[in-house]
Amino acid sequence: MKRREFGLLAGAASMALLSGTSRGLAQDMDLKPTSGETVFMRGWQFRTDVVQSNVERYNQELGGHVDYATVTGDYPALMEQNLMANAELDMLYANPSSAARYFDAGWIVPMDELPNYEQIKADMLPNLLDAWSYKGKQLGLSYFASTRGTIVVNLKAYEEAGMSPADYPKNWDELYDQIYALQEKGVERPFLPHWFNEWFGISWGFVLEVMNRGGTIADPETHEPTITTDEDGPYYKTLAAWKKLWNSGMVPEEVFTYNEAGYIDAFASGRYIFSPQQIYDIATFNSPERSQVAGQTSLLPFAGQPWGIIDSGIYLMSNRERSEALTEDVKKFTSWYGYKDHTGDFYVAKRWMQENMLFSGYRSVMESPETEERIKAAIARPEDYKAILDVYQNTPFPKGVWSVVWSEEFNPWLKENLASFLLDDGDIVEMLEAMTAKIEELNDKYGI
Missing domain, CATH: 3.40.190.10 (Periplasmic binding protein-like II)
Structure with missing residues (x-):
């Protein structure tokens, strides 16, 4: 297997082009929810205080109805049981290995179906895009890469x-x-x-x-x-x-x-x-x-x-039965949380970098001066x-x-x-x- 080269050490010209883009153009989609229904988000046990406050910001500033809870125990097995049972689960954490299995079972919706997918894809590090893709589909958005x-x-x-x-x-x-x-x-x-x-x-x-x-x-x-x-x-x-x-x-x-x-x-x-x-x-x-x-x-x-x-986490969208309006809200929240917020900022990814030095799959986050400063403060x-x-x-x-x-x-x-x-x-x-x-x-x- 060939080594994956992630290209974090971009040249000075690349840095000049990318500096300042972590707060850039807003997404090519409206992120405000409209269904009034609850979006159920589940994740493993890591800095749940950060996750909860991120969700609260979305709910407060955009009028969302996101319900977040932490899953403890054998996370992949428990998520598989929930997906199999068509439980109340809309957005979840996963590793790429789990995501491939979920996709083959028809339990998740690939990110290619997001209205702003091409914008997301353009900012991703190519080999992380490869790691998170399966059978020609990108299965999830960037949580962390490590x-x-x-x-x-x-x-x-x-x-x-x-x-x-x-x-x-x-x-x-x-x-x-x-x-x-x-x-x-x-x-x-x-x-x-x-x-x-x-x-x-x-x-x-x-x-x-x-x-x-x-x-x-x-x-x-x-x-x-x-x-x-x-x-x-x-x-x-x-x-x-x-x-x-x-x-x-x-x-x-x-x-x-x-x-x-x-x-x-x-x-x-x-x-x-x-x-x-x-x-x-x-x-x-x-x-x-x-x-x-x-x-x-x-x-x-x-x-x-x-x-x-390479160990990485991605955000997935489930394919459970729900209204068309709720499905659109799931897409909006997943994009807000896994890409840019409603102000055009990589809010969640930047916060993970600053608080826990979690690397991102996005060039704009990894090649920013703020990320360099954060890493240098940790060594x-x-x-x-x-x-x-x-x-x-x-x-x-x-x-x-x-x-x-x-x-x-x-x-x-x-x-x-x-x-x-x-x-x-x-x-x-x-x-x-x-x-x-x-x-x-x-x-x-x-x-x-």
């Missing part, structure tokens, strides 16, 4: 161990070598792996490391399994590295029980030196209110091998600004296992079996062969 698996570094502990940024590892093999070297120096917890107990935890940890090593797991077009069992391949090497790490005793078993908040807090405690994390959580780790490593969290730069995979060293953009630009997207109808079935299977593989001291070849068999079974199930 690199999950950015290797963050506790600089203070790293330097106390006699190391410096000049010693940063350039790939996964070098990283593991350095982890054991640090252990020999007396560092108890050099590494916090991506093995936590969320649907995007250990399974995504495997996907990201395999892709960083040059693998694909499944072909991005045919979705046929591409897993090999040779010891020099990215699949075997990843599991061999994991088995050695687990058997070393440096990773506490509690990591398998962490939710995302616990995983973030574990690194923020200062107990670890390296960890694959969300790129936007560099802001969290450098915040004195949230972290014991504030002002000391850097990241491994891109040096030929990518780090992590430990001036040179980390370029490092963040370089890592992000070179992050791959796992289209082979995400842009396919069976993604949300393969992922929980992979999560459960990878945890068992480590805890039960499983056989590497058997685990890889089981992955291949599972993908073949799913392809057969869906006629792929």
